[in-house]
Amino acid sequence: MPDLSAIKKSLTARLEELQTSTEATAESRKPVELDQAAVGRLSRMDALQVQAMAQATERHREQEIARIKAALDRIEADEFGYCIVCGEEIAPKRLEIDPTVPTCIVCASGK
Numbered sequence: 001m002p003d004l005s006a007i008k009k010s011l012t013a014r015l016e017e018l019q020t021s022t023e024a025t026a027e028s029r030k031p032v033e034l035d036q037a038a039v040g041r042l043s044r045m046d047a048l049q050v051q052a053m054a055q056a057t058e059r060h061r062e063q064e065i066a067r068i069k070a071a072l073d074r075i076e077a078d079e080f081g082y083c084i085v086c087g088e089e090i091a092p093k094r095l096e097i098d099p100t101v102p103t104c105i106v107c108a109s110g111k
């Protein structure tokens, strides 16, 4: 049986870290200023690129946040370590690599 309190602790820490960076980077995802006089055409393209990257990063972050929250819910519900599809135990090695995995290897591979 995995050490649930240790997993919970590390997941909570990671969640806080992610939420902090979401707040810290909120500014970079705001719509790019369209004022052509203030910024040249090239730097505006740069700004758009930076913004697109920031938005992609944020999407990944939101997905990870959702996975961590779901994993924490499963710990609370005493369902952690069991596949959400078939209910079988998830291999400890698999959980070691990523404690947020919701399914066993069989269900994850779609077989």
Ligand SMILES: [Zn+2]
Pocket (backbone or CB within 6 Å): 083, 084, 085, 086, 087, 088, 103, 104, 105, 106, 107, 108
């Ligand atoms: Zn399964």
